[in-house]
Amino acid sequence: MKAVGDRRRGFIVRDRRSRAIRSKAAPLAAYALAVTLVAAGATPAYAGADTERPTAPGPITVVAIDTTSVELTWAASTDNVGVVRYPVGAQFEDSGAQYSTDTNSIRITNLRPSRTYTFSVWALDAAGNSSVSNPTLRLTMPPGDDQPPSAPGQPVAYDVAATVVGLRWAHSVENVALDRYEVFRVDVGGTLTRVREVYQYPPVNSAQISGLAPNTTYTFVVRARDEVGHLSPLSAPVTVTTLPPPPSCAVRSVVRQWPDGFVAHLVVENTGSTTIDGWTMTWRFWASQQVQGIWGAKVVDRLNNSYLRVSNTGRNAVVPPGGTVSLGLVATGTQLPEEITLNGGLCTVADE
Known part of the structure; x- marks a missing residue:
């Protein structure tokens, strides 16, 4: 019995069945190797060599929708x-x-009622090629909110300065999603002038109102608006008077310094034309x-671990013009009093 072939006239003759088996075995072995590589996380040679992009998915259509979720589908892409x-x-x-699916449909949840979203989809193949000219769909979610927010709490003024006022208030209660707060200045005759919008991404219940006039009285109210556009009642008003303009001042300083400390004696002069009644001072x-x-x-x-803030005692709160x-200060460190301010006004400094 011949296992592989026989010798005829000095030649070896191969069995045709054996040759056929071997010719089929080579591709099977290559395929098995590719499968093993893919299973191990490697990219097959044919995938790495693929530079052809998939076709663009078909138009996006809505299968199902409610106030907070949507199911989308599209015609599948093709790829070589x-x-x-x-x-x-x-x-x-x-x-x-961004989401991902290995089919030509997806259900997206945790959306917001009445918001308008733009959905887009594109295709990727194993080599990372991406489709182009991909479809988009602009879709407004159904309304799910039929209640306005409650009125914000009455604002409280803080960090009042000559031209800036800080306001904070208690949050409104909203059944779905609050979009923003609107801060209004109440003018003569009750006319409302909007001076700030405070968007709620993330939630914030305070605002700084700038561009005000010194030594002037203002009244402010706050209103809430939800994502559907429902408006809350106005808050109770707050009335606040800005401070006078910062005084002009000059500081003479006498400093004695050692390697890790100093003693400083400061003489602050009111160089303005208005009496200062109560003061704070800061320096580096x-x-x-x-x-x-x-x-x-x-x-x-x-202040911010970079400035020291001090205030008057009971005996030296009033500083008349020219007064x-x-x-004085004894402190550690080498940073001497610099960038000195008096009631927010920067003083000139002259060493003695």
């Missing part, structure tokens, strides 16, 4: 090797999210520095 997934984008104004002071002694003033706090107030 095969589409592996469809990324799907959902864009609302300047924010968005590093977080690592410590106050070891102070006179003529009392420490209030540190002066004296204070």
Whole structure:
């Protein structure tokens, strides 16, 4: 019995069945190797060599929709090797999210009622080629909100300055999603002038109102608006008077310094034409520095760990035009009093 072939006239003659088996075995082995590579996370040679893009998916259509979710479908893309997934984008104004599916449909949840989204879809193949000229769908979700927000709490003024006022208030209660707060100035005759909009991404219940006139009385109210456009009642009003313009001032300083500390004596002069009745002063002071002694003033706090803020004592609150107030400081560190302000006004400094 001949296992492979026989010798005839000095030649080896191969069995045709054996040759046929071997000719089929080579592609099967190559296929098995490719399957093994894919299973191990490698990219087959044919995928790496694929540079042909999939065709664009067909138009996006809505299968089902409610107030917070939508099911979308589209005609499948074609590709010379095969589409592996469809990324799907959902864009609302300047924010968005991306999803993925390996079929030609998807259900997207956690959307917001009455919002208008732009959905997009594109195809990717195993080599990472992406389709072009992809479809989009602009879709407004059904309304799910038929209640207006409650009125915001009465604003409270803080950090009042000559031209800026801070306002904060208690949040409105909203059954779905709050879109923004609107801050209004109440003018003569009750006319409302909107001065700020505070969008709720993330939620914020405060605002700074700038561009005000010094030493002027203002009244403000706040109103809430939800994403559907429902308006709350107006809040109770708050009335606040801005501070006078910052005083002009000059500071003379006498400093004695050692390697890790100093003593400074400051004489502050009111160079303006208005009497100062109550004052705060700030100057540069590093977080690592410590106050070891102070006179003529009392420490209030540190601002952003970069400035020391002090205020008047009970005996030197009033500084008439041309008048002066004296204070002193013993502290650690090497940062001397610089960038000195008096009631928000930057003082000129002259060393002695």
